[in-house]
Amino acid sequence: MFNTHTPQKGSLLLSEPFMLDNNFERSVILLCEHDAVEGTMGIIINNRSSLLLSDIIPDVENPRFPLYIGGPVSVEALFFLHKVPEKIEGGVELVDGIYFGGNFEQIRFLVNDDLLQPDEIKFILGYAGWTPGQLDDEIEQNSWAVHNKFPTDLLLLQDGEDLWKQALISLGPKYAHVANFPKSPDLN
Numbered sequence: 001m002f003n004t005h006t007p008q009k010g011s012l013l014l015s016e017p018f019m020l021d022n023n024f025e026r027s028v029i030l031l032c033e034h035d036a037v038e039g040t041m042g043i044i045i046n047n048r049s050s051l052l053l054s055d056i057i058p059d060v061e062n063p064r065f066p067l068y069i070g071g072p073v074s075v076e077a078l079f080f081l082h083k084v085p086e087k088i089e090g091g092v093e094l095v096d097g098i099y100f101g102g103n104f105e106q107i108r109f110l111v112n113d114d115l116l117q118p119d120e121i122k123f124i125l126g127y128a129g130w131t132p133g134q135l136d137d138e139i140e141q142n143s144w145a146v147h148n149k150f151p152t153d154l155l156l157l158q159d160g161e162d163l164w165k166q167a168l169i170s171l172g173p174k175y176a177h178v179a180n181f182p183k184s185p186d187l188n
């Protein structure tokens with residue numbers, strides 16, 4: 001079995017190395033909500049796009065903040081993770097020192113005045129969602145490994161492939177070898 005942990009708010013989901021769904025190929029998903037009645041909501045944190053925050057928010061002028069594709073649902077919705085609650089009010093702590101959301105007007109000011117750095121925040125378009133029981137079924141089918149005790153500095157890494165590999169390696173020796181599997185088994 002690929003997975004031995006139970007998902008919860010703040011868990012990481014790591015896709016199995018040969019997942020066929022292009023939306024989730026080698027994905028690392030941070031779970032923002034996980035509820036038996038309401039379902040599950042998470043954001044892919046390692047699928048960097050070619051867009052920048054300044055491409056989609058007209059009055060943001062700083063071109064140093066990349067956008068990530070958080071999943072196939074509500075791709076027009078902007079989410080963000082950060083590690084600076086002293087600069088951004090209103091965020092919800094998902095895991096130790098990592099916050100979800102907050103006051104976007106503060107962010108706009110901080111970004112434009114160069115008071116916020118790209119390694120302090122990650123901007124994400126869209127999310128991934130599961131109906132009640134759906135994620136549990138996918139975990140049982142070995143589509144995902146659940147990671148509940150990971151170094152939180154992984155969450156703001158900007159290299160997507162490296163983030164997936166480092167997250168797998170941090171699960172322990174049982175998973176570390178999976179990080180080196182080629183993207184396509186016929187390339188082996």
